[in-house]
Amino acid sequence: MSTVLSALYLGPASGTAAVTTTLGAGWQVLAPETTPAAVLPLLPQVHAILDASMKVPLRQAELDTAVHLKLIATATTGADHIDSKALAARSIPLLTLKGQKQVLNELTPAAELSWMLLMACARHLRAANRHVEAGLWDREKFPGMLLKGRILGLIGCGRIGQWMSRYATAFGMRVIGYDPYLPETEWPATIERTDLDTLLQNAHAVSIHVHLSDETRGLVGPREFTLIRPGTILINTSRGAICDEDALLQALESGHLGGYGTDVLEGEPAIQTSRIWQYAQKHDNCLITPHIGGFSPDAVDIVLKFAATRIRDFFATQG
């Protein structure tokens, strides 16, 4: 390739080197601030866009100015901020991570955080840490749940659910799972398939790994909380609204639920009106992190290299 091609990279500055190295010789990488003011003036000169930020909407008007554009690759599964119809009208491919199982399956940060929440709840980490910070040292206040020999119930047995099943197996747990949509041929050997009621009645810890949809909103509701066995730890790194807030609060306040570990709250980031957040102000058995599950520079690096490789390969076949 004799002419130099221009790629517009939209993402964290720490990823520029990975993109530049992956694209290799023959490419100039433009990495502006991810604001419309900085990005839009560059559009007329770029041949490809690698978007990992989702911060700059690329609608018809903006795309019309990108006269040399041949390809957009995103390092995300969703790309609602890009006008795919305007691209299709010009036969410009939009390559997202949706369905790219070979790379998605390697991304473990949300699963690792889910496992951390489970362990932290099982060992009363929040309360124990506060106890020591207050200058106290009384281990009898924190009877831990032994995971070995216990049952983990997974609601949703896709990518993250399957990683959880591997961690649980390594800890000597038995794993049961409910997922009405996962075909039998893809069902993992580490999980025993079951129905939701049996799962709730038997699991000592339940972890939720489904997308939020009309069907899954309130999936764990008043009926489900009565089925859950007393003392169960519930983990939710999917979306807050998958648990019915009233029913969850009641299960926590009554002491029926042993603990709730979550990375997501309904209404986030406006969390102070969340009754779960309010509950956690006064109770240590509710552990909340600020939607950090998927956020790890190591994982970002993997998806950036994947997207940059797709751009490089696409142009290599263009001649």
Ligand code: NAD
């Ligand atoms: P996935 O698509 O690989 O798996 C989801 C599974 O849920 C699928 O196997 C599907 O068949 C199953 N499912 C669908 N409807 C169901 C239902 N009604 N009952 C039971 N199972 C059902 O998704 P994933 O990558 O494992 O992600 C799971 C969730 O984690 C998503 O909601 C995602 O948004 C969330 N997530 C959160 C973070 C974070 O930072 N906290 C990061 C990544 C993903």
